[in-house]
Amino acid sequence: MSILILSLATLVTVGAIAAIILFIASKKFRVFEDPLIDRVEAALPSVNCGGCGFPSCRAFAIECVHTESLKNLVCTVGGIATMKEVAIIVGKDSGILRLPVAVVRCGGGCEVRPLTNRYDGVNSCAIVHNLYGGETGCTWGCLGYGDCVLSCKFDAIHIHPKTKLPEVDDDKCTSCNACVKACPKSIIELRKRAIKSRKIYVNCVNKDPGDLIAEFCSVACISCKKCLEACAFDAITISGNLAFIDSDKCTLCRQCVRVCPTNAIVEVNFPGRKNQQETIEEVMNPAN
């Protein structure tokens, strides 16, 4: 009997001492943590994708609470809605109004960029890129094995069955940058999102001189500089035989699209216009 009492007493005493130590420690070493962090974290999607540039959602939440302005912070998964929620919680202005969107800059589909050889190895752009220039005469353009499709966690990018080129679903794209990193040819770029997902961009990344590339692809940028002259807003620059449209300066006036002789500059989600139709007809029937 005495053994039972003794052991019980020992247990209770040890427990009590431990409780006291823990109580003192918890008071003395208490770290104050802003309760806002937990609330912000709860508002975030908790997928820890790293698209925001921080290692986890919690790290992002801490930054949101401690930073002075939310201007450069954006949760790519949650998007505008989440950032607005976060802004309300922390009581600061949410800076970003529109997230950029991924744009695939290659128009070399099967019809305009014919195959010059056949590849039968592993279906991976990274491996093909490492091995050789690709199945067409253009060593810059899309390889079409879909590393970008695999990298997308939001089902926003798919290979078009006809052109065999990737297409981005603007509504689903969260601008997480994963496809940009996955593309070994650096074709995909994040561009500013405009009203109604309207876009004007150079649909080509080839840097070979125009006379060389025209042989292999009929929609390549041949650096003829016509767009440079047509642009009234200095939005276009040409470097290394390739035109580039700065989406910050572009006013979507479509002058460059009209003058591009190879249709390398494309407009997306614009309403059809009469002039454009005429130009296409002229091209189709040069006799008229």
Add this chain to the structure above:
Amino acid sequence: MRTFKMGGIHPQEYKLSAGIKIQDADLPRQAVIPLGHYLGIPSNAVIAKGDTIKVGQLIGQAGGHVSANVHSSVSGIVNRIEGAFDASGYKVPSVFIDVEGDEWLESIDRTREVKRECTLTPAGIIKKITESGIVGLGGATFPTHVKLTPPPGKKAEVLIVNGVECEPYLTCDHQLMLEKGEEILVGVTILMKAIDVNRAVIGIENNKKDAIALMQRLAKTFEGIQVVPLQVQYPQGGEKQLVDAILGRQVPSGALPIEVGAVVQNVATAFAVYEAVQKNKPLFERVITITGKSMAHHGNYRARIGTPLISVVEQAGGIPEDTGKIVAGGPMMGRALSNLDIAVAKGTSGVLFIPTVESARKQMQNCIRCTKCVVVCPMGLEPYLLMTQSERSMWKEMENERIMDCIECGCCSFTCPSNRPLLDYLRLGKTTVNKIIRNRHARK
């Protein structure tokens, strides 16, 4: 008979073009001489459009330490300097020359007699080799003068000459040994003098008995040169494998053969050194093998650098009907070509036509953990593990598993019963890890 200890395979040899005399390839109408090198920095063009040039004239100055001079292989007028596809499937800067006649520089000694005595100092020899643009002709085209200048504190003890030619099909080195044996041996003595060693060992695989007999007979008249027959085993032509086979010394991971006192040079390189030093002839031609099972006429051709492959192939009888893949180099390490308009480069050892049935890739299956790839890996790596890591982009782990030791010999893919594309993934990992390491050094 000696061979290397770790791994290796013995694929069927198919030396179909063995014993066929080296013929001169026809001069092309237009030569496309690449200024880029497989490894290292491209050379800078020193001529301009419209210049008239002679055979052997310098057209590209080495662009850095790991780079080599480029000389014209033809005489004529420079048409343009522009990017042209090479065996890598990418464009490299190249000089296009419209060929007119065949006018050589007067300084080149075109006589045939063998000149044995070399009066140059070691530094003079290395200078001559640098000027002549000589690179390793085994395939990697590493500049020879860099190999002959060991890092401070290291001293070579023995020169190893690679006459192994372990790749199936290829016979260019074999034929060169049979026809230019004495010249090669003079080249070896010159190389020995350049690195100040008194011993050289020529390793030749035992499937080239005529070459072994000839070289052994010739070597008796030279001091310090020994010819060693080696058991047939792929990839014995790899530097580290050859050092192991001949000296029994293992080169540590990440180090060069000089670490164990050896300098390795190819027989074709030794011949090029002989021509440069004794005959004042820069490197502008090499022997290439044109072969394949469906080919009617196999052959070994002495082709000028810059000759389009198609012109040599047509001289050999054209592209055979049953061709699934055309490979530049041997079947194990060669690269499949996307077209035949590319030019003969310093590292081109041959053109191989593979029939359709053999060239088709087989259906890939799951890894069954049989570890055959581990057994055959001559560098002691674990290819199955590296492939998985490469698939999952685990670059840091791959670096720890010593992916940079991979010599891309392809033994793992060759032996895999599940037809897994191990080499493709290993190559991807190697290039990616290499980039990461370079960036790390650049940041420091």
